[in-house]
Amino acid sequence: MTLDEILDIPPYSLRKDDKEKLLLARLNELTELHRENCPEYARVYGAMGFTERAGSVEEIPFLHTAMFKEFDMMSVNPSEVVKTLTSSGTSGQKPSKIYLDRATAQAQQKALARIMSDFIGSKRIPMIILDCPSTLKDRKKFSARGAGILGFSVFGSKRIYAFDDDMKLDVDSLREFLGKISKNTLAGGGADLLLFGFTFMIWEYFCKAAEKSGLDLSNGILIHGGGWKKLANEAVSPEEFRRRLHDVCGISRVHDYYGMAEQTGCVYMQCEYGHFHASTFSDVIMRRPGDFSVCRFGERGIIQTVSVIPQSYPGHSLLTEDEGEILGEDDCPCGRAGKYFKVYGRLKGAEVRGCSDTYERS
Amino acid sequence: MNGAEFLIGSADMMNSSPLPVYDDRAVNFIADISSRLMNLPESRAYPDIAALGFWCRKASIERLKAGCPERAFRLGRGVCFHVAPGNIPVNFAFSYLFGVLAGCVNVVRVSGRDFPQTGIILEVIRETLKAHAEIESRSVFVRYPADNGITAEFCRHSDARMIWGGDETVAKIRALPAMPRCVDVCFSDRRSLCVMNGNAVLEADDMRLMRLAEGFYNDTYLMDQNACSSPLVVLWLDDSNVAREKFWGAVRSVAEKRYRLQAAICTEKYLHACSDAITLPVRNVLRENNVLYRLELEAIPEDIDSLRGRGGYFYELAIGSLEEMCSIITRKCQTVTYFGIKAEAVRDVVIRRRLMGVDRVVPVGRAMDINIIWDGFDIVRTLSRIITAE
Numbered sequence: 001m002t003l004d005e006i007l008d009i010p011p012y013s014l015r016k017d018d019k020e021k022l023l024l025a026r027l028n029e030l031t032e033l034h035r036e037n038c039p040e041y042a043r044v045y046g047a048m049g050f051t052e053r054a055g056s057v058e059e060i061p062f063l064h065t066a067m068f069k070e071f072d073m074m075s076v077n078p079s080e081v082v083k084t085l086t087s088s089g090t091s092g093q094k095p096s097k098i099y100l101d102r103a104t105a106q107a108q109q110k111a112l113a114r115i116m117s118d119f120i121g122s123k124r125i126p127m128i129i130l131d132c133p134s135t136l137k138d139r140k141k142f143s144a145r146g147a148g149i150l151g152f153s154v155f156g157s158k159r160i161y162a163f164d165d166d167m168k169l170d171v172d173s174l175r176e177f178l179g180k181i182s183k184n185t186l187a188g189g190g191a192d193l194l195l196f197g198f199t200f201m202i203w204e205y206f207c208k209a210a211e212k213s214g215l216d217l218s219n220g221i222l223i224h225g226g227g228w229k230k231l232a233n234e235a236v237s238p239e240e241f242r243r244r245l246h247d248v249c250g251i252s253r254v255h256d257y258y259g260m261a262e263q264t265g266c267v268y269m270q271c272e273y274g275h276f277h278a279s280t281f282s283d284v285i286m287r288r289p290g291d292f293s294v295c296r297f298g299e300r301g302i303i304q305t306v307s308v309i310p311q312s313y314p315g316h317s318l319l320t321e322d323e324g325e326i327l328g329e330d331d332c333p334c335g336r337a338g339k340y341f342k343v344y345g346r347l348k349g350a351e352v353r354g355c356s357d358t359y360e361r362s
Numbered sequence: 363m364n365g366a367e368f369l370i371g372s373a374d375m376m377n378s379s380p381l382p383v384y385d386d387r388a389v390n391f392i393a394d395i396s397s398r399l400m401n402l403p404e405s406r407a408y409p410d411i412a413a414l415g416f417w418c419r420k421a422s423i424e425r426l427k428a429g430c431p432e433r434a435f436r437l438g439r440g441v442c443f444h445v446a447p448g449n450i451p452v453n454f455a456f457s458y459l460f461g462v463l464a465g466c467v468n469v470v471r472v473s474g475r476d477f478p479q480t481g482i483i484l485e486v487i488r489e490t491l492k493a494h495a496e497i498e499s500r501s502v503f504v505r506y507p508a509d510n511g512i513t514a515e516f517c518r519h520s521d522a523r524m525i526w527g528g529d530e531t532v533a534k535i536r537a538l539p540a541m542p543r544c545v546d547v548c549f550s551d552r553r554s555l556c557v558m559n560g561n562a563v564l565e566a567d568d569m570r571l572m573r574l575a576e577g578f579y580n581d582t583y584l585m586d587q588n589a590c591s592s593p594l595v596v597l598w599l600d601d602s603n604v605a606r607e608k609f610w611g612a613v614r615s616v617a618e619k620r621y622r623l624q625a626a627i628c629t630e631k632y633l634h635a636c637s638d639a640i641t642l643p644v645r646n647v648l649r650e651n652n653v654l655y656r657l658e659l660e661a662i663p664e665d666i667d668s669l670r671g672r673g674g675y676f677y678e679l680a681i682g683s684l685e686e687m688c689s690i691i692t693r694k695c696q697t698v699t700y701f702g703i704k705a706e707a708v709r710d711v712v713i714r715r716r717l718m719g720v721d722r723v724v725p726v727g728r729a730m731d732i733n734i735i736w737d738g739f740d741i742v743r744t745l746s747r748i749i750t751a752e
Contacts, residue, residue, distance in 0.1 A: 040640045047639035048647050064633035071640060289625035291651035292632075302625060321629050347626045 562702020577727020
């Protein structure tokens with residue numbers, strides 16, 4: 001099956017055996033493709049003794065996500081690269097560089113659209129971007145935030161940024177924007193208004209500013225991502241996040257997603273029951289730290305993600321530094337097929353003993 | 363010294379006169395420390411405290427003393443300022459005791475990090491000093507947050523400095539003026555390696571193999587391979603796959619039992635191996651699980667000193683003769699541990715080929731055994747001066 005055909009399959013329709021068959025064939029194909037076209041991947045493949053033709057998705061060899069920070073890895077001629085994604089990277093770290101050719105970039109967009117339509121419908125609806133316009137300044141070099149905004153923007157029939165470049169909430173424009181919606185589209189059932197933003201930005205800027213604004217967004221659906229690390233530092237739980245949002249603007253349909261710049265497009269959306277879901281186009285495997293063997297369902301492990309999309313760079317199977325737990329497969333009460341899981345966040349940093357250069361910095 | 367917290371002693375003690383080296387008062391004090399440490403219930407929980415206590419036994423100090431026949435003509439240099447490393451808990455105590463043996467007035471800056479060992483050892487020193495007035499008046503322990511002003515103040519009074527903590531710390535402290543005749547003993551960033559004889563491994567019986575594997579474990583995993591003296595590269599003489607498998611199999615089973623493998627170390631090692639596969643002449647990455655990674659090199663990497671590894675991550679390479687060891691020894695090389703080879707043979711190569719590296723050659727298992735000769739320095743002699751009379 002071609003990538004395009006795969007992406008035509010409804011995103012939460014395949015059950016275990018069918019999905020395994022589909023993924024295995026495609027992922028084996030990608031391993032071969034990258035081995036032939038990406039010299040760095042070929043070196044790793046040889047030295048690490050990667051499995052030649054995996055017999056199951058669990059046997060598909062993986063790279064560590066941070067490899068894209070250290071190396072410029074691509075499986076296409078540099079002249080075919082149309083976009084370079086860079087991950088935000090935690091402070092002080094090198095960002096990941098993800099090289100996209102036209103086909104991979106389009107597939108990312110299509111996969112995202114397919115996944116999103118399951119949550120907001122296939123009709124485009126008015127959209128509020130809970131961020132500022134300057135995030136998108138340089139179109140050739142995207143930050144993860146910029147890529148996210150751009151990727152999700154296609155679901156908006158018309159769009160407005162909630163903040164100006166000084167991160168001040170533009171209440172008047174928002175009110176005017178909302179006023180037009182209620183006249184035009186509010187009659188129907190589904191979502192009438194899409195809100196999109198990054199978890200931390202929403203908490204830090206939107207919740208505070210919206211409190212005094214009196215905006216009513218109760219007819220909206222909010223999609224947010226980017227992780228909880230900063231919020232966890234402030235001891236903000238997902239429950240509190242949702243409660244606060246509801247309090248400040250009446251919104252109750254809030255969906256987090258798990259995803260990474262290294263596998264853009266294949267986001268793992270949170271369903272109505274708070275579970276993250278793997279779509280037909282990707283999958284998650286939890287691995288035990290001791291030997292990377294596969295965890296049982298319900299057992300906490302290191303998250304590996306596989307995706308059918310990455311053709312222009314060897315990112316089809318990646319070991320992350322996040323911890324998670326598979327909750328089940330094909331039987332989530334929300335009705336979506338595939339694995340559903342929970343994310344615990346970043347692995348705890350290693351504590352090590354030793355003596356070199358350990359004098360406290362002065 | 364405003365801002366420094368005096369844990370033991372006071373600033374005015376820096377005016378005390380030095381003592382002769384291996385003075386009886388110093389030897390008795392250290393022996394007293396030893397028995398207190400060895401009787402401490404905490405010694406059971408902290409092997410490093412037990413090792414410290416064992417090192418300063420009266421018999422072992424007497425042996426060191428006997429090794430310094432000119433001791434009657436040596437006096438401590440004066441004030442010795444010890445900048446202890448932040449990451450090996452017991453090191454400050456060794457540094458201090460070396461200074462005591464040399465007859466110095468010792469000012470020890472202990473790390474701000476909160477190791478339980480620091481408090482336990484300081485308490486023993488504090489209690490022991492009460493019965494040893496001559497040492498007590500020459501012992502100062504301070505703690506202060508990173509502050510070059512306070513360090514500069516201590517340096518100004520220093521006749522000797524023991525600077526632990528690596529290149530960066532050494533450069534920083536040395537930039538601060540000290541007494542004109544001040545002697546610095548600098549412990550810079552070092553690397554270490556191991557030379558194995560494959561045939562000797564093949565011949566080793568179970569008992570010997572077990573001891574070898576445990577020794578290697580103690581040299582490496584015990585400090586997460588972060589100690590300068592932990593070998594990172596294993597060189598194989600009389601190499602064979604059978605020997606390698608036998609050795610590493612034994613090491614792995616010790617590590618599986620004793621090493622606390624953290625998840626973050628597992629992903630780090632995987633990333634490291636994938637990166638190395640791209641940048642280094644790696645033939646194979648061998649890992650049965652995540653406790654032990656072996657990177658088989660097919661040639662010597664260009665920048666051997668840039669190799670890193672922690673938490674059970676090693677490079678290995680076959681060599682045809684001991685002489686071939688020379689091509690990977692740089693001035694950064696500190697310790698060579700060995701098995702199935704004669705120590706003298708290794709030293710002989712170092713001397714004959716006039717290498718800039720290798721200060722110590724010790725059997726596998728002894729990489730961490732710190733003593734008064736360390737990093738190529740004879741510390742007690744360096745911290746004291748000899749008075750000649752003709």
